[in-house]
Amino acid sequence: MKLQCDVEVVNRLLPSYGMKSRGKGARAVVSIGKHLDKSSHRSIIYMMICTAKDRTGAKYKLKDNIEKFFSWFVEEGKATVRLKEPAVDICLSKADANSLKSFLAAARLADRGSDSSSLPLSTLTPVRARDVEQLKKKLTIMSKKDYPLTSNFPYSLEQLQVSYCKLSRVDMRMLSLKALCKLDLSNNHIKKLPATIGDLGCLSELVLHNNHLEAFSQALCLSTLQRTLRVLDISQNRLQSLPAQFCQLRELVNLKLDDNKLVCLPFHVGRLSKLRFLSAAHNQLTVLPCDFRKLSLENLDLFGNPFIHPNPLDHAMQLKFPLPLQEIASRAVADLRIPYGPHLIPAPLCQDLEVAKACQCGRICINFYIKTAVSMNLHQVSHTVVLVDDMGGTDAPVQQHFCSLSCYSEFLDNALQRGV
Numbered sequence: 192m193k194l195q196c197d198v199e200v201v202n203r204l205l206p207s208y209g210m211k212s213r214g215k216g217a218r219a220v221v222s223i224g225k226h227l228d229k230s231s232h233r234s235i236i237y238m239m240i241c242t243a244k245d246r247t248g249a250k251y252k253l254k255d256n257i258e259k260f261f262s263w264f265v266e267e268g269k270a271t272v273r274l275k276e277p278a279v280d281i282c283l284s285k286a287d288a289n290s291l292k293s294f295l296a297a298a299r300l301a302d303r304g305s306d307s308s309s310l311p312l313s314t315l316t317p318v319r320a321r322d323v324e325q326l327k328k329k330l331t332i333m334s335k336k337d338y339p340l341t342s343n344f345p346y347s348l349e350q351l352q353v354s355y356c357k358l359s360r361v362d363m364r365m366l367s368l369k370a371l372c373k374l375d376l377s378n379n380h381i382k383k384l385p386a387t388i389g390d391l392g393c394l395s396e397l398v399l400h401n402n403h404l405e406a407f408s409q410a411l412c413l414s415t416l417q418r419t420l421r422v423l424d425i426s427q428n429r430l431q432s433l434p435a436q437f438c439q440l441r442e443l444v445n446l447k448l449d450d451n452k453l454v455c456l457p458f459h460v461g462r463l464s465k466l467r468f469l470s471a472a473h474n475q476l477t478v479l480p481c482d483f484r485k486l487s488l489e490n491l492d493l494f495g496n497p498f499i500h501p502n503p504l505d506h507a508m509q510l511k512f513p514l515p516l517q518e519i520a521s522r523a524v525a526d527l528r529i530p531y532g533p534h535l536i537p538a539p540l541c542q543d544l545e546v547a548k549a550c551q552c553g554r555i556c557i558n559f560y561i562k563t564a565v566s567m568n569l570h571q572v573s574h575t576v577v578l579v580d581d582m583g584g585t586d587a588p589v590q591q592h593f594c595s596l597s598c599y600s601e602f603l604d605n606a607l608q609r610g611v
Contacts, residue, residue: 192223192311194294195322196268196286198240200249203278216284217242218323223297224315225307226250236301236310238272240281241318248317251281253301260299265291272298285326285347328370332356344368349393354378361385369393377401377424389414396422400447404428412436426450426470435546438462449473449492458546461485472496472577478564481548481590484572491573493587498579501564501588503606508561510596517543518559522594525555548592551602556594563599564588 197216205211219242225234241248251274261271268286272295273279283291293311300310326347332338335356344351348368352375359380365371366387374391377400386408388394392415404425417439426449438459445468453474461482470492477499514522521543524531533541547555567589569576576585593599 192294192297193313194221194283194286194290195219196221196291197284197326198242199282199284200240201280201282203273203280216282217244218325220318220322221281221283221294222248222313222315223253223294223301223310224313226315234307236307236312237315238281238298238301239315241323243320243323246317246320246323248315250315251277251279253298254304255302257298257302260295262295265295270295287346346370349373351375352377352398361388363387366390372396374398384408384411386410386414389416391415391419393419395419398422398424399428400424401427404430406430407433407437409434409436412439416440418442421445421465423447433457435459441465444468446470456480456483458482469573470577478588478590479567481592483589484567486572488573490575490577491569492577493569493579494577496579498587499564501566503563503565503603506561506563506599510559510561514559518557521547521557522555550592550594550598552594552598554594556592561593561596561599563591563593565591 196219198219198221199214199216219240222239222241223236224239226237227233228235236253237250238253239248239250256275257272258275259273261273264270266288268288268291269284270291271283272281274281297310327345328347329350330344330348331352333354338353338356344364346368347370349370350373351365351368351371354375355378357380358376359382361376361381361384363385365374366385368391370393371391372393373396374394375398377398379402381399381402382405384404384407388397389411394416397420407425407430412434413436419442420440421442422445423440423443424447426447428451430448430451430453432453432455435457437457441463443463443466446463446466448471450473453471453476455476456471456479458480459482460480461484463486466486467489469486469488469490472492473495476493476496517539521540524536524540525544525547531541531544543557547557548560549555565588566586569579569585569587579585579587593602
């Protein structure tokens with residue numbers, strides 16, 4: 192039985208001499224095995240701890256020598272074995288939880304003097320230097336020849352960059368790296384993202400710059416990335432749209448969408464309340480969604496998009512007289528601020544309310560409205576704005592919806608008075 196983990200051996204007598212342990216473990220291989228005792232000529236079961244400083248290992252007898260096990264945090268890969276002689280505590284940490292449980296079970300059996308044939312014993316031999324190296328937290332691979340084909344990625348990785356390796360898909364071995372906080376797969380040929388990226392529970396930064404992505408799946412938007420993802424770079428890909436659920440990634444602070452083929456931004460982009468840096472330059476945006484007004488950014492870059500020149504008289508009318516009952520019901524739920532959900536009102540109404548548009552009068556409209564575009568200075572939503580065009584402008588068209596003819600007429604009257 193062998194276990195790779197961090198180990199600190201604490202002498203319990205140190206405090207009586209006015210001394211403290213250093214409180215830091217060293218990477219080690221801990222083994223349980225038999226060793227021939229020269230004095231008694233009997234095989235005795237020992238626990239052996241090998242570190243980088245002592246690769247030959249220090250041995251501790253196990254039979255009737257364990258005073259107590261401390262295993263409250265075994266699920267976190269931590270445990271302590273208290274020995275009677277010598278008076279030391281063997282503190283184990285940064286271990287695989289399942290391997291640690293098996294190791295402690297074997298140590299208990301050895302302490303009780305169980306038949307050695309029932310124990311998963313190892314040979315007590317010196318370890319290789321690579322077995323006791325410190326955990327690797329960061330790995331950068333910048334060429335195909337350096338890409339690991341026969342060996343796994345170190346499970347302890349927190350940052351992984353794999354670029355210029357011509358990957359056509361995400362290597363599933365990467366998705367078992369549960370401590371991963373940053374994953375950089377820029378400059379590859381990836382066309383599709385597996386939904387299991389959402390299982391990386393610590394992932395806060397995902398960089399996919401310069402790939403061949405054609406879609407960003409709904410499953411990713413509804414995964415644990417909702418709670419962890421702060422930086423997303425999907426610039427220089429082949430995206431034409433983003434799903435409505437994209438705005439569920441509400442922890443996003445920095446979003447890069449440059450050099451795609453986006454014809455629109457998600458309708459509820461204003462729900463990204465923590466977003467501070469947004470760049471969507473060189474896309475196919477002609478108008479911004481009305482929800483864009485709710486953003487509060489530090490830096491905004493929309494340069495190189497074919498924005499239309501807004502004219503209040505150019506409008507699309509999607510009204511019906513009288514309004515359908517479903518539209519009236521949906522508007523009433525919103526106007527009266529009635530709590531709603533699939534368990535309270537019919538599911539179609541819930542779906543309608545998710546795409547509700549706000550009229551300038553304060554009421555909402557769902558599927559029946561008049562739509563036009565109005566000019567907005569982007570400094571209203573961002574402290575710093577990259578020029579929208581070569582003419583030095585910082586204005587862009589934003590969609591405006593009206594719930595009725597009277598609201599649209601009032602808007603036109605005001606626009607004419609301002610000379611728009």
